[in-house]
Amino acid sequence: MPGTKQSIAVAAAGEVLEGEARIFEAKGLRIAICRVQGKLYAVEDLCTHDDGPLGAGSLDGHAIECPRHGARFDVRDGRVLRMPAAFPVRVFSVSEKDGQIHVEIDE
Numbered sequence: 001m002p003g004t005k006q007s008i009a010v011a012a013a014g015e016v017l018e019g020e021a022r023i024f025e026a027k028g029l030r031i032a033i034c035r036v037q038g039k040l041y042a043v044e045d046l047c048t049h050d051d052g053p054l055g056a057g058s059l060d061g062h063a064i065e066c067p068r069h070g071a072r073f074d075v076r077d078g079r080v081l082r083m084p085a086a087f088p089v090r091v092f093s094v095s096e097k098d099g100q101i102h103v104e105i106d107e
């Protein structure tokens with residue numbers, strides 16, 4: 001059904017440590033899951049500037065920096081914080097349940 005979301009377990013909760021971004025795959029997507037101040041965030045591992053591997057970049061507070069040309073995005077809502085990217089990165093709802101990290105992805 002269009003618009004329906006599926007909750008998918010992608011990792012054990014302990015696999016993403018504070019201040020770290022790690023990449024997981026779900027439904028054909030590569031998703032970077034980050035933990036900042038204890039809370040999880042999930043962004044697509046695909047920089048909107050030129051498809052760089054965003055999840056391989058560094059995390060500075062809520063900002064994730066693309067390792068290719070230095071664009072920065074806010075992991076909370078995907079908005080661009082620094083050029084050269086002009087468009088927001090895709091974000092996903094993420095939660096911890098029963099020791100697992102779950103990401104909500106469109107059906």
Ligand code: FES
Binds near residue numbers: 050052066068069070
């Ligand atoms: S591909 Fe990410 S900044 Fe260029």
